[in-house]
Amino acid sequence: MNDVAPPRYQTLAHELRQAMGDGRLPPGERLPSVREAAKSRGLSINTVLAAYRQLESHGLIEARPQSGYFVRSRLATPPAPNFGNEPAPAQAAETQVLSRIATVIAAQSSPDNIDLSLACPKGGDFYPGERLSRLVSELARKRPGLLTDYSLPPGSLLLRREICRHAQELAMTLAPDDVLLINGCMEGLQLGLRAVTRPGDTIAVESPTYFNLIPLAERLGLKTIEVPTHPDTGMSLDALELLLSEKRVQAIVAMPNVHNPLGTSMPVEAKRRLANLAHEYRVPVIEDALYAELQYATPLQPAVKAFDRDGWVIVCASYTKTLAPGFRIGWMEGGRFKRELAELKFCSSVSQPALLCEALGVFLENGGYAQHLRRLRRAYVGQIDRLRGLIDTAFPAGTHATQPTGGFLVWVQLPEGCDTNRLFDDAQARRISITPGTLFSPSGRFGRYVRLSGCYPFSERHVHALMTLGELAAQQL
Template identity: 35%
Template sequence: MKAKTLLYDKIAADIERQIAGQVLRVGDKLPSLRTICEQYNVSQTTALQAYYQLEAKSLIESRPRSGYFVHRPAKRVLPLPAVSSPDGASGGELHEVISRVYRDMGHSGAVPLSLGVPALELLPVAKLNKGLLRATRTLSGSGLEYEQVQGSDHLRSQVARFYSGEGVSLSGDELVVTSGCMEALSLSLMVTTRRGDTIAVESPVYFGILQLAKSLGLKVIELPAHPQTGVEVDALKKVLAAGKVAACLLISNFNNPLGSLMPEAHKKEVVRLIQHFGVPLIEDDIYGEVYFGTERPRSCRSYDESGLVLWCSSVSKTLAPGYRIGWVAPGKFKDEVMRLKLYQSIAGTTITQEVIADLLETGRYAHHLRGLRQTLQTNALRYSHAIAQYFPKGTCISRPQGGFMLWVGLADHVDSVKLYERAIKQNISIAPGSMFSLQGQYHNCMRLSYGMPWNENIEGALKKLGNLII
């Protein structure tokens, strides 16, 4: 595998040098895939990977039925959103707008720009289906027996092995399998807080976290966040020093909805702070596998030696949303998490745990991730360029280094809930910014997902959405 990677890197580098030296100019057609295969004596898959790399850098573009061309840079570069400035705790409600958006996600024919998962076309459906058949043949009782409370030994050992190569040192015994990442977060909050306690989160933050906190009777302090580096560490230090919070809940890698990536130095400092003040950190790392760089960013958990970091993740955003397979490494809270899971759900689904374990063990999951990351990186650039082209003056946009989300800010007078109402009538679904805060903020913002394959329909929807902004 290493040889193939070096080969398509070489092809991409050769073409990039030709573009830089203006041997290939903007608008020029690139050699066909067949020509590349013959010139470099490689397979079509390798040739495609080289072109995918160049697409991801926005150096070339694919034109349906025409081939690949040197890309014309966007004439307009949009600024980043400002650092958020929440003003503390709030008891606001989100239910109405979230319910409306979820209800309309099933709107027939709607372009689901609001949906924060990859499209079905980007998932290895055939491999998952084969895995299900294999699991029913190999599992005791065809997978009908109860799984143990902690989760499948096979799955936990494979998750630990997979992440040991990603900078997260784990053993299978440190993990508890959950029903998706949300159950992992829920169990973690329940063992670290009591009703009436306050937790700290970055702002804006995934609305599911806000809903979960409210359902558990928790108060929420929203902390300012930078669109590229995430939570402002000084703000976190202040609330910890003031003794205001019982736990922190942060999305360290590719925050939903900002797409921000906490730098390694910030992660180390956050872990140092929570250890100093004795406050648990619940780390939502569900997007960590969808990185656009050369290697996976480390987690806060990888710097923790105190057991105060409860590390949560899942395959719901990368492989099989409907399987509801997640996990938590609860650190010093493991016994409490196990006891609570026993009371609430007893065990997870045996068959789906075995399917995921098998995909991890055979390397199929890692192979799938390589293709998914490449597609999403290209999508992020294409969606961003379309927004720069079609959205009005006053627009700003995040520049994610991974994940699925673009955070788009509009002129102050724009109401994204009203924009949502206009858009859904045109069969376009967006996620209004007010869903991501309990403080009535971000009225002029929205989250757009680039988890769908780029095509003329997507570009048309973004153009139409731009025209609806008034």
């Protein structure tokens, strides 16, 4: 008997699977559209669609609304941190961690280095620079008083109104009179901590956490307790509640939406519980919402502030990652600490630049910001796919990486036997800069982890640097 030929859709699916296996279709690659594939192969649209759906059901490709089908990465997600059953004791940051942070920042500042980790988008592809430049010039010509007037706290009313309007996308209902304009999120974190703590107090931080928070806490004379934080579930709220019930912390700092360095977000119910814990134990939460508007999915997940019942959540955000890093304009809403924050802001930096604040306000008012954000989110989805694909190709077997739900950062776990502090030194010798995982823990945890960034054009030079980094990691094994 003659063998019966397999259905044509299965033949196509097999060919595509082989192309994925041998690298001709790398992770993150966009497949031809259904119509393109049907036309080029002389197949019906239904045949191609059946092949794509079979590959999708096997987890090999994924469909994205209005974008098409893409090859999925094979990288697994890093496991949850294991800190044991009891929360870690309060402590000051390790001297080695503070020293390494200074070393890495110096490397990031060198124009000779290729930086694969810096969380600062590079190039005009990620910012509406020309449009903002025209707005600033036009406002300076029409309203020259903006160049000579102080914009004392709380700052530009137009911008504060627009901030409140856009905050509704994160389910926050804010009033312009309660919004305070600041110099980026770092000033917001500093003002928030100064308002709710005193030297010698202890704060709960995520682990891993944003590394610049570590020297900030040290400068303010604060101790930290690390709370295990998982890419899928966020900060361990059971561990946090134990700390709160024992009165071991005076404040909590968290980045629930699009976490740095994880790139993922806390589930909605966990955010609600975090706000309830702050209310129940009367301990403030300082919510860093820097990347919250860069979530990929729409509608956006709410901020923890959306569930704040009695002003115990302080939220801060900035336009440095989305619009204009050079403007250094951010905002915060301080809840019950509104007055202290305004006074601290005046003592700290007095005012914000009136001209730049008004320009941002006009940009947001005219609808330019919403349009820009939609384009930016689409761009970062592609950037992250390309980055994870390169990691999958270049790094040694056993490497894990988070699957971000927003922004442009990926948290990478290297196999047992790798040391990213040593990897940093080896990469530096080749003019490549990275951010080792130990920077994201006051006690120096995460020695096998590294934060990588996808907020730069993937030039041949950058791709070669990523490949070199993977080779250096493999050499450690």
